[in-house]
Amino acid sequence: MFKEEREELMFDWSMLGDVAAGRPNLGSTMDVNVYRLMQFTLRDVLIKRYDTDTADRIFYEAGQHAGRSFCAELLNKNAEFNDFVVELQDKLKLLKIGILRVEKADLDAMRFTLTVAEDLDCSGLPVIDETICTYDEGFINGVLLEYTGKNFDVKEVDCWCSGDRVCRFDVKPAI
Numbered sequence: 001m002f003k004e005e006r007e008e009l010m011f012d013w014s015m016l017g018d019v020a021a022g023r024p025n026l027g028s029t030m031d032v033n034v035y036r037l038m039q040f041t042l043r044d045v046l047i048k049r050y051d052t053d054t055a056d057r058i059f060y061e062a063g064q065h066a067g068r069s070f071c072a073e074l075l076n077k078n079a080e081f082n083d084f085v086v087e088l089q090d091k092l093k094l095l096k097i098g099i100l101r102v103e104k105a106d107l108d109a110m111r112f113t114l115t116v117a118e119d120l121d122c123s124g125l126p127v128i129d130e131t132i133c134t135y136d137e138g139f140i141n142g143v144l145l146e147y148t149g150k151n152f153d154v155k156e157v158d159c160w161c162s163g164d165r166v167c168r169f170d171v172k173p174a175i
């Protein structure tokens with residue numbers, strides 16, 4: 001699974017295993033701090049070993065990969081757009097990833113402003129005047145890529161860490 005060299009991404013949803021069988025006492029949930037501990041230490045190492053741009057690109061690509069898998073596995077790709085968004089909102093809330101809202105939508109131009117409140121990655125972090133949710137940018141890109149077959153530019157413009165109370169993402173078709 002992780003000992004094979006690879007030129008292509010190999011993650012498959014089945015790699016997540018049977019959590020119910022494996023954790024009969026502890027179950028499928030855990031503390032948010034543990035998720036952040038893993039993500040932020042990994043990011044720390046990537047920045048130290050490479051640089052911030054490379055770390056960001058790796059996080060974006062991993063988020064995109066996760067978003068594609070998430071969409072393929074958990075969402076109905078054949079749903080109409082509004083139904084698709086409702087299902088996405090429901091899943092993100094159910095899995096306690098965040099509370100997604102569509103703040104602005106121009107369906108003709110496929111441009112959107114999305115907000116995520118209580119975001120798993122950043123809500124409650126120290127305010128440091130940075131937008132940090134690179135993984136989320138990639139995740140949204142991946143979900144939309146899997147759903148539409150088209151590539152989107154996803155940019156976080158506000159973040160808990162930049163002093164806002166939600167993460168806000170500008171989404172537009174990639175040129």
Ligand SMILES: [Zn+2]
Nearest residue numbers: 122133159167
């Ligand atoms: Zn954020």
